[in-house]
Amino acid sequence: MSTVPYRCPELLIGGEWRPGRHEQRLVVRNPATGEALDELRLASADDLQLVLQTTQKAFEHWRQVPAHERCARLERGVARLRENTERIAHLLTLEQGKTLAEARMECAMAADLIKWYAEEARRVYGRVIPARLPNSRMEVFKFPVGPVAAFSPWNFPLVLSARKLGGAIAAGCSIVLKGAEETPASVAAMVDCLNQELPPGVVQLVYGVPAEVSQALIASPVVRKVTFTGSVPVGRHLAELSARHLKRITLELGGHAPVIVCGDADIARTVNLMVQHKFRNAGQACLAPTRFFVDRRIYGDFVDAFGAATQALRVGAGLQADTQMGPVASARRQAAVNDLIARSVAAGARPVASAVPEAGYFVPPTLLADVPLDAPVMSEEPFGPVACAVPFDSLDQAIAQANHNPYGLAGYLFTDSAKAILAVSERLEVGSLAVNGMGVSVPEAPFGGVKDSGYGSESGIEGMEAFLETKFMHYVA
Ligand SMILES: NC(=O)C1=CN([C@@H]2O[C@H](COP(=O)(O)OP(=O)(O)OC[C@H]3O[C@@H](n4cnc5c(N)ncnc54)[C@H](O)[C@@H]3O)[C@@H](O)[C@H]2O)C=CC1
Numbered sequence: 001m002s003t004v005p006y007r008c009p010e011l012l013i014g015g016e017w018r019p020g021r022h023e024q025r026l027v028v029r030n031p032a033t034g035e036a037l038d039e040l041r042l043a044s045a046d047d048l049q050l051v052l053q054t055t056q057k058a059f060e061h062w063r064q065v066p067a068h069e070r071c072a073r074l075e076r077g078v079a080r081l082r083e084n085t086e087r088i089a090h091l092l093t094l095e096q097g098k099t100l101a102e103a104r105m106e107c108a109m110a111a112d113l114i115k116w117y118a119e120e121a122r123r124v125y126g127r128v129i130p131a132r133l134p135n136s137r138m139e140v141f142k143f144p145v146g147p148v149a150a151f152s153p154w155n156f157p158l159v160l161s162a163r164k165l166g167g168a169i170a171a172g173c174s175i176v177l178k179g180a181e182e183t184p185a186s187v188a189a190m191v192d193c194l195n196q197e198l199p200p201g202v203v204q205l206v207y208g209v210p211a212e213v214s215q216a217l218i219a220s221p222v223v224r225k226v227t228f229t230g231s232v233p234v235g236r237h238l239a240e241l242s243a244r245h246l247k248r249i250t251l252e253l254g255g256h257a258p259v260i261v262c263g264d265a266d267i268a269r270t271v272n273l274m275v276q277h278k279f280r281n282a283g284q285a286c287l288a289p290t291r292f293f294v295d296r297r298i299y300g301d302f303v304d305a306f307g308a309a310t311q312a313l314r315v316g317a318g319l320q321a322d323t324q325m326g327p328v329a330s331a332r333r334q335a336a337v338n339d340l341i342a343r344s345v346a347a348g349a350r351p352v353a354s355a356v357p358e359a360g361y362f363v364p365p366t367l368l369a370d371v372p373l374d375a376p377v378m379s380e381e382p383f384g385p386v387a388c389a390v391p392f393d394s395l396d397q398a399i400a401q402a403n404h405n406p407y408g409l410a411g412y413l414f415t416d417s418a419k420a421i422l423a424v425s426e427r428l429e430v431g432s433l434a435v436n437g438m439g440v441s442v443p444e445a446p447f448g449g450v451k452d453s454g455y456g457s458e459s460g461i462e463g464m465e466a467f468l469e470t471k472f473m474h475y476v477a
């Protein structure tokens with residue numbers, strides 16, 4: 001069991017941790033047992049007004065700080081984050097459920113993301129355009145967009161917050177992060193590492209009643225940019241709110257990733273990679289591979305190998321050393337995923353699943369084979385440990401079926417055929433495509449979706465650009 005004591009954090013306002021003054025409180029639970037860990041105090045309307053005043057003031061200062069100093073301060077924050085990995089990873093496993101190994105990896109990935117943005121702060125260039133007149137200049141400048149309101153979810157609370165924190169702070173913006181109320185302590189511990197190296201108010205962290213927080217922040221004239229990772233319905237709501245107040249918004253709204261496995265694919269290697277990737281964090285990842293379209297000639301062997309690997313997974317509490325897959329994050333998610341499995345089996349899918357502990361929010365890792373194309377799991381994002389497999393007879397058919405879904409975030413392809421790689425890279429409706437691997441998310445490359453998966457990118461230079469505005473200057477001497 002953990003030796004790290006669990007306590008819900010306070011709110012970070014103006015560089016100091018203070019108790020939230022909302023009359024409501026929330027209980028945070030350990031998903032491996034269902035037991036209460038602590039009570040979270042939430043932000044009141046007055047707390048949010050103070051946060052807004054502070055972020056405006058902090059922005060006016062931070063925007064003037066030279067990029068080299070922004071970079072150095074963020075890098076010192078990243079060093080603190082790395083030093084605290086063990087403690088933060090334990091908090092993350094306690095409140096979110098993922099295995100300790102996964103929590104350590106998430107902490108490392110969050111540090112890498114912020115480090116990359118910190119370095120990139122020194123490479124925010126404008127440009128010079130050939131001038132039309134003698135003795136004149138035409139130049140394009142980049143400036144930080146202004147105070148940012150960021151909303152991150154509970155599934156990868158560190159990584160998905162780090163993408164927003166790193167980009168905004170490196171660009172010279174101040175940021176108010178509303179972390180997920182389900183996983184407050186790990187994010188607070190990460191934010192604390194950054195806050196210790198930054199002027200007060202550059203980063204602030206709140207927890208609250210989500211709809212109250214988003215309404216207060218997005219409607220305020222102080223906030224100039226909104227960024228959200230979460231579900232499609234909430235994303236749609238925040239997009240409407242942002243449109244009403246003419247705020248720029250980046251939306252990362254999940255996925256239902258297709259995997260096309262061609263007849264020449266190495267079955268053992270593909271299964272090994274995709275089983276790891278599918279069941280990481282109990283399948284609660286926006287980029288998780290979910291719909292496997294497999295060439296009919298190898299379909300039987302693929303399903304046998306994937307099913308056997310699924311059944312062999314050791315499921316248990318994330319803090320136990322031999323656990324390969326932990327629980328899902330909440331009773332709500334457990335009920336939703338089990339319901340999706342049951343409805344899809346009723347529609348004709350054949351389940352291959354492993355056993356799970358009885359207490360806690362566990363869902364059996366499940367392969368649904370021979371899934372009818374109209375089964376619910378083919379269109380609803382499982383956001384849990386569920387994969388489905390369907391045979392195909394031609395690549396055109398596989399691409400058409402893969403695109404027959406509202407989401408378009410990540411996609412995967414296994415083949416050595418140049419023709420297949422070309423066809424899929426041109427026609428698969430996704431924001432990121434991995435061929436013969438799973439690397440769709442790295443700090444230096446853009447990550448974002450098409451269709452209902454949202455718009456805008458995080459990470460890479462595109463992710464930095466999201467926190468910048470452009471000014472054109474034309475002067476005659
Ligand atoms: N793209 C991704 O990485 C994620 C996708 N999801 C999707 O959402 C589904 C449901 O999960 P939920 O936790 O119910 O997702 P959700 O979208 O309701 O919640 C995600 C985050 O948004 C916040 N939120 C909810 N209402 C809000 C509002 N009015 N204003 C601001 N923030 C708000 C929540 O507090 C949470 O932190 C999942 O099954 C999955 O499909 C959920 C989490 C992350």
Ligand SMILES: O=Cc1ccc(S(=O)(=O)O)cc1
Nearest residue numbers: 109156159284285286287441
């Ligand atoms: O849920 C979205 C998500 C989860 C994990 C990662 S990463 O692979 O750790 O970067 C990215 C997006």
